[in-house]
Amino acid sequence: MPEPVSAQRFAVVDVETSGLSTRRHHVLQVGVVVVDGSGEVLDRWSSLVAPRFRWWFRVGPTHLHGIHRRDLRTAPAAALVLAQLAERLQGARFVAHNAAFDLAFLQKSAARSGVVLPFNDPVCTLRLSRQLDPERQLSHRLGDLCARYDIELVRPHDALADADATAAVLPHLLRAHGIVTVDQLPSLPVR
Numbered sequence: 343m344p345e346p347v348s349a350q351r352f353a354v355v356d357v358e359t360s361g362l363s364t365r366r367h368h369v370l371q372v373g374v375v376v377v378d379g380s381g382e383v384l385d386r387w388s389s390l391v392a393p394r395f396r397w398w399f400r401v402g403p404t405h406l407h408g409i410h411r412r413d414l415r416t417a418p419a420a421a422l423v424l425a426q427l428a429e430r431l432q433g434a435r436f437v438a439h440n441a442a443f444d445l446a447f448l449q450k451s452a453a454r455s456g457v458v459l460p461f462n463d464p465v466c467t468l469r470l471s472r473q474l475d476p477e478r479q480l481s482h483r484l485g486d487l488c489a490r491y492d493i494e495l496v497r498p499h500d501a502l503a504d505a506d507a508t509a510a511v512l513p514h515l516l517r518a519h520g521i522v523t524v525d526q527l528p529s530l531p532v533r
Contacts, residue, residue: 344523348379352465352511353434354521355427356504358409360402364446368394370401370409372423372448373501374430380434381513387430388502390417394454407499421455431460435527439484439508441466464527467508470515470528487511509518 363434373388393414401409403513411422417423429449438444440465450458462498472481484507488495497503521527 344525347521347524347527350376350379350524350527351384351434352379352437352509352512353431354437354505354509355431355444355448356438356508357447357502358407358499358501359447360400362443364450367400367402367447367448369451370407370414371501372427373503374427375502375505375509376430376434377509377512379410379516380488380515381510383509385430386502386506387426388505389423389426390414391423391451392417392419394420396476408497411483413462419455420451421457422450424455424457424459426459428459431462434462435529436461436464437467437508437512438464439466439511440468463527465512465527465529467515470519471511474515474518482507484511514526 354377355372357369358367358371369391371390373389376385377383390413391407394493399413406408433468445461445464448459468482469489484504485495485498488507488511491514493507493509495503495507
């Protein structure tokens with residue numbers, strides 16, 4: 343008998359970065375909200391990430407994410423942050439809004455730090471939302487999904503706030519797709 347989706351643990355992750363290129367930019371903040379299949383929050387955690395080169399680094403679009411250089415001066419090293427993230431990902435399905443973006447940055451940072459992150463069958467809420475709107479008549483940005491499902495997005499572009507919002511959107515999307523068992527969950531290929 344297939345396992346019900348309500349028994350599945352999901353690690354809903356969001357990252358804030360210094361830019362959009364995995365070659366030139368880096369992770370500044372990681373947020374994760376672990377929920378069960380019914381959307382009950384089991385764990386919430388976030389951390390800023392110290393820059394690789396502490397004497398010279400860019401934080402990118404501060405007007406969006408609100409992270410300043412001074413905020414990162416006392417942040418833990420990437421290896422420590424990613425090790426803590428790995429613990430939270432253990433035994434859970436990785437979920438993110440625009441998961442390919444978050445996965446790419448986390449994979450690059452993990453490889454550089456020598457940390458193995460267990461990305462178990464990633465689920466992308468952006469992709470799930472777009473599949474419900476094949477004519478692309480709606481916006482699928484996280485803020486717009488929150489408005490559509492009457493979910494409060496407190497601080498857009500804060501990793502933990504965005505992870506909270508994505509975790510709240512996830513059960514709505516699963517219901518809209520009629521997903522009731524774990525084997526019905528779509529997943530993204532991990533490179």
